[in-house]
Amino acid sequence: MREAVMAALSTVNDPELHRDLVSLGMIEQATVDSGVASVKVNLTTPACPLKGKIEGDVREAVLAVPGITRVDVTFGAMVRPPAQPALPGVKHVLLIGSGKGGVGKSSVAVNVAASLARDGARVGLLDADVYGPSVAHMMGQGGAKVTANAERKMQPIEAHGVKFVSMGNLSPAGQALVWRGPMLHSAVQQFLKDAAWGELDYLIVDLPPGTGDVQLSLTQTIQVTGAVIVTTPQDVALIDAARAIDMFRKASVPVLGVVENMSYFVAPDTGHTYDLFGRGGSRRLGEEYPLLGEVPIDIDVRQDSDRGTPAVLAHPQSAAAQALTQVARNLAGQVSVRSLAQSLANLPDQLTVV
Numbered sequence: 001m002r003e004a005v006m007a008a009l010s011t012v013n014d015p016e017l018h019r020d021l022v023s024l025g026m027i028e029q030a031t032v033d034s035g036v037a038s039v040k041v042n043l044t045t046p047a048c049p050l051k052g053k054i055e056g057d058v059r060e061a062v063l064a065v066p067g068i069t070r071v072d073v074t075f076g077a078m079v080r081p082p083a084q085p086a087l088p089g090v091k092h093v094l095l096i097g098s099g100k101g102g103v104g105k106s107s108v109a110v111n112v113a114a115s116l117a118r119d120g121a122r123v124g125l126l127d128a129d130v131y132g133p134s135v136a137h138m139m140g141q142g143g144a145k146v147t148a149n150a151e152r153k154m155q156p157i158e159a160h161g162v163k164f165v166s167m168g169n170l171s172p173a174g175q176a177l178v179w180r181g182p183m184l185h186s187a188v189q190q191f192l193k194d195a196a197w198g199e200l201d202y203l204i205v206d207l208p209p210g211t212g213d214v215q216l217s218l219t220q221t222i223q224v225t226g227a228v229i230v231t232t233p234q235d236v237a238l239i240d241a242a243r244a245i246d247m248f249r250k251a252s253v254p255v256l257g258v259v260e261n262m263s264y265f266v267a268p269d270t271g272h273t274y275d276l277f278g279r280g281g282s283r284r285l286g287e288e289y290p291l292l293g294e295v296p297i298d299i300d301v302r303q304d305s306d307r308g309t310p311a312v313l314a315h316p317q318s319a320a321a322q323a324l325t326q327v328a329r330n331l332a333g334q335v336s337v338r339s340l341a342q343s344l345a346n347l348p349d350q351l352t353v354v
Ligand SMILES: Nc1ncnc2c1ncn2[C@@H]1O[C@H](COP(=O)(O)OP(=O)(O)OP(=O)(O)O)[C@@H](O)[C@H]1O
Pocket: 098, 100, 101, 102, 103, 104, 105, 106, 107, 108, 129, 132, 134, 208, 209, 261, 262, 295, 296, 297, 298, 299, 300, 301, 302, 303, 305, 306, 320
């Protein structure tokens, strides 16, 4: 009967890859005992956005096998590395960029990192926004100092399940940082290569806004998996976001998606939704860039940042936190699609996106 169960599983497609779970090597275990099938599915990320759908499809297919009366589905996850891992021990480097300042790039970076870690991934966060490092404060570690370990490597600070390094933990608070191009280059390289990141599934990099030296330096020296562009929906922000996309395109860095932050506002007293800046404007950036999520303006996002706990952890039920969680999972889904596309030679070129 196990063969019949495997045959049934080979009819279940991964919704993103349009390949069946058996040939994708995602069935870690399938056993049958007195009509009860136990199936363990090995996902390509613990933050899989389509876990519920996969579970439902597996259940339906296996229950259709004659003699099966119950199906127990469990999940494991192993993030597949790209053909060329970015750094020793670090599978995927994901850049979070924006065309202009103040659109919520750091807030998205911090919440995405915390959300991926809560889902079970091993996550690092590098604050490469050397001009305005805010990650330390948003992670509730503004006063902490980065130390060196026995191998004289920078020991990342750990908070909310995320290892992070920020200039905010190296320089005194409130002190202006004056950087020239070569200094910037070496500071970011040190953060990347001289920090004891250990084994990471995802290293999230909070870039400075715009299209300057840090972005170039990063894209030229390590193999990044891709970039995410954070924007607000109004025209002035979108023009700058398009410029950032163009920079990544020229540097051959795949744009994994766009996050529309401050997309809309729901008045807490009336429940009315206001599209303050023109919700959905980021779709105009082009069909080829998946919209990873629309995050509303929410006072909790700001207050939680100021208090040092990302909104996805402090107020997980709020609309903004749920949108940010979805952004993180959709991003992890995009990374999985690209890694699998790389490793499975005969996958179709056109993969659907979440
Ligand atoms: N969805 C949101 N709702 C409410 N406040 C938000 C939201 N997103 C960001 N903010 C707030 O807006 C301000 C700017 O956000 P953030 O620092 O993340 O932007 P940034 O793009 O990284 O800025 P910079 O370019 O200065 O690095 C912060 O006070 C943050 O708490």
